[in-house]
Amino acid sequence: MNGLIRTVFGVRGAAAGAARGAALLRPVRAVRLYHPKVIEHYTNPRNVGSMDKKLTNVGTGIVGAPACGDVIKLQIKVDDRTGIIEDVKFKTFGCGSAIASSSYMTELVQGMSLDDAAKIKNTQIARELSLPPVKLHCSMLAEDAIKAAIRDYKTKRTTTTVLR
Amino acid sequence: MLRNSFYRTFQRFSVVSPTRQPVLSNLKGGLPSFRTYASGGAAAAVKKVQPAAEPVKVPDDLALETHTDIQTAAKEQADQRQAATETTPLVSPTPSETTALNHAYQENTGFGTRPIYLDMQATTPTDPRVLDTMLKFFTGLYGNPHSNTHAYGWETNKSIEEARKYVADMINADPKEIIFTSGATESNNMVIKGVSRFYKKTKKHIITTRTEHKCVLEAARSMINEGFEVTFLGVDKHGLVDLKELEAAIRPDTCVVSIMSVNNEIGVVQPIKKIGQICKKHKVYFHTDAAQAYGKIKMDVNDMNIDLMSISSHKIYGPKGIGALYVRRRPRVRLEPLFSGGGQERGLRSGTLAPPMVAGFGEAARLMKKEFDNDQAHIKRLSNKLVKGLLAIDHTSLNGSPDHRYPGCINVSFAYVEGESLLMALRDIALSSGSACTSASLEPSYVLHALGKDDALAHSSIRFGIGRFSTEEEVDYVIKAISERVKFLRELSPLWEMVQEGIDLDSIEWSGH
Numbered sequence: 001m002n003g004l005i006r007t008v009f010g011v012r013g014a015a016a017g018a019a020r021g022a023a024l025l026r027p028v029r030a031v032r033l034y035h036p037k038v039i040e041h042y043t044n045p046r047n048v049g050s051m052d053k054k055l056t057n058v059g060t061g062i063v064g065a066p067a068c069g070d071v072i073k074l075q076i077k078v079d080d081r082t083g084i085i086e087d088v089k090f091k092t093f094g095c096g097s098a099i100a101s102s103s104y105m106t107e108l109v110q111g112m113s114l115d116d117a118a119k120i121k122n123t124q125i126a127r128e129l130s131l132p133p134v135k136l137h138c139s140m141l142a143e144d145a146i147k148a149a150i151r152d153y154k155t156k157r158t159t160t161t162v163l164r
Numbered sequence: 165m166l167r168n169s170f171y172r173t174f175q176r177f178s179v180v181s182p183t184r185q186p187v188l189s190n191l192k193g194g195l196p197s198f199r200t201y202a203s204g205g206a207a208a209a210v211k212k213v214q215p216a217a218e219p220v221k222v223p224d225d226l227a228l229e230t231h232t233d234i235q236t237a238a239k240e241q242a243d244q245r246q247a248a249t250e251t252t253p254l255v256s257p258t259p260s261e262t263t264a265l266n267h268a269y270q271e272n273t274g275f276g277t278r279p280i281y282l283d284m285q286a287t288t289p290t291d292p293r294v295l296d297t298m299l300k301f302f303t304g305l306y307g308n309p310h311s312n313t314h315a316y317g318w319e320t321n322k323s324i325e326e327a328r329k330y331v332a333d334m335i336n337a338d339p340k341e342i343i344f345t346s347g348a349t350e351s352n353n354m355v356i357k358g359v360s361r362f363y364k365k366t367k368k369h370i371i372t373t374r375t376e377h378k379c380v381l382e383a384a385r386s387m388i389n390e391g392f393e394v395t396f397l398g399v400d401k402h403g404l405v406d407l408k409e410l411e412a413a414i415r416p417d418t419c420v421v422s423i424m425s426v427n428n429e430i431g432v433v434q435p436i437k438k439i440g441q442i443c444k445k446h447k448v449y450f451h452t453d454a455a456q457a458y459g460k461i462k463m464d465v466n467d468m469n470i471d472l473m474s475i476s477s478h479k480i481y482g483p484k485g486i487g488a489l490y491v492r493r494r495p496r497v498r499l500e501p502l503f504s505g506g507g508q509e510r511g512l513r514s515g516t517l518a519p520p521m522v523a524g525f526g527e528a529a530r531l532m533k534k535e536f537d538n539d540q541a542h543i544k545r546l547s548n549k550l551v552k553g554l555l556a557i558d559h560t561s562l563n564g565s566p567d568h569r570y571p572g573c574i575n576v577s578f579a580y581v582e583g584e585s586l587l588m589a590l591r592d593i594a595l596s597s598g599s600a601c602t603s604a605s606l607e608p609s610y611v612l613h614a615l616g617k618d619d620a621l622a623h624s625s626i627r628f629g630i631g632r633f634s635t636e637e638e639v640d641y642v643i644k645a646i647s648e649r650v651k652f653l654r655e656l657s658p659l660w661e662m663v664q665e666g667i668d669l670d671s672i673e674w675s676g677h
Contacts, residue, residue, distance in 0.1 A: 034588065039588075042585070042588060042589075045656060048655065048656055050661060062658065064674070065674030066619065066620035066623070066659060066669065066674065067618065067619035067620055067623075067674070068619070069582055069584070069608070069619075069623040070582070071657075071658055071659060071674075072658070073658035073661075091656055091657060091658040091661060092656060092657070092658065093580065093581070093582055093656075093657040093658055093659045093660075094582050094585060095582055095584040095585050095588070096584065096585050096588040098582075098585075099585060099656065
């Protein structure tokens, strides 16, 4: 926990050359304040939108629950022959960190192969967006979303192959 | 005892008196600087305490009059201060203090960039007239109000009694029934813990509601550990207490009923008068947490049969850190004090009062009474406009009773938009998604839960607080900003999309996380 806080704020702390006393106060304030990158993604979300989920080359992943305050819908359009993710779209109901996490995820997986995309870890997102510990579940949700989308695509593929 | 302490004082004086001589002779030239007085006194005290009292030679021409010429004295002091600052080099503030503010969310570009303040339930800005009243207690009137041996104490004590009267007048109470505390949280704790502890031999039961402020709920919960039983009454979908349920819950061993007047999250006004009648009928003490109600709705402790009332100063444009507890004298309500000490405030709340705070609180209460009609009309007008503007957006709903409410507190749910992300979009408006106490945790509001709202709606609710200093331009801006940004976030929301497609969200099995 402590280590996490330190890594999260390490970058900014070093850049600002802040005193140690100020660093001690930070974890408390981290709950309310967002990292500039989160705000950037939140104000200009990338790849917002939907694709037709009935298409065979589109995989859809919906994770989370409204009751928990976060729902992420992530859709991938995959090139059937190469297995490369051609297009990504997302929609998110949730806090700023959840929106930023999913927006960053879409940027990340664009042009990736399915296998590489499945390997993305939530820590990578958390590190990029400097998420505080209370918001780590947002990055986990984004990871779950891409995995669910890939799974959805793969089940669609198997059924279509059988039919063929 | 008295004589003994008097003797001790006398003795101390007689020992100190020879040491005073150099200081007094110094006084002759006028008022000495603070430093000479202090250091001279200290040094002399170290040196001269030991020897037995020698006969002191007091010069005949020693002028003993006190310094009534305040203007000259003040001028001399100012001169000395001036001289002191000229010699000492200016220390620049440490850089670490400025870097802490170096964040995108804290505007440090200068003045005029702060958000519109619409969080009047968390706290209110201090009225400038209140500040004017307070200032003199930080400079001239520094006496301890409980010192009844000299003029310094008398003058602050007089101001405090005036403030007490103003606080009492608002609720038609006797000034003697007002106990100053550090705030409504302390008052609530004092009642829940104090009254039940006092009557613990015969009474074992406390009644409160599920929508109370956290401090009442937690205090009541802590009394369970002391062997009390607590009934947490539910509320209907409007947030109102069922009076029949309340009456049924009262038992012969019920000690106190605590129900808040105005809810801090949804602004619902409980039927205090009827609750008071029920409590009187069953001879149970009735406490109401009026932190959000005092000065904002008409309250009369005698008409409403209120035995105890918690009041907060910073919700009525007064200073933070002060509040009051109304404790009925006839019939007398007894409670065990939380603090042991010198027995100030009728022995119920020991500790020296803070005159600047008390005077500011008193002035704030006086202004609330004086400007009651103005405030009401102003807040009602803006509130109506805001409610109308916000409810014009699709799929929005007002939380809490539409009729029994304080207009200055508006709680609206924006379906399919998450509250926190909406607040993030509205960083030019200071709002809260619930009470300030719970906004640190990511829990949805327990008050909205008690109203039977589901988690999703509780997550998407925002509270708007309008006060004396809110303006019509601000309300217009807020309506426009909210409409635009709700639209933006709904474009982003998968739930909104499903609803547009005609999918019932309740029919979906969500994977919890």
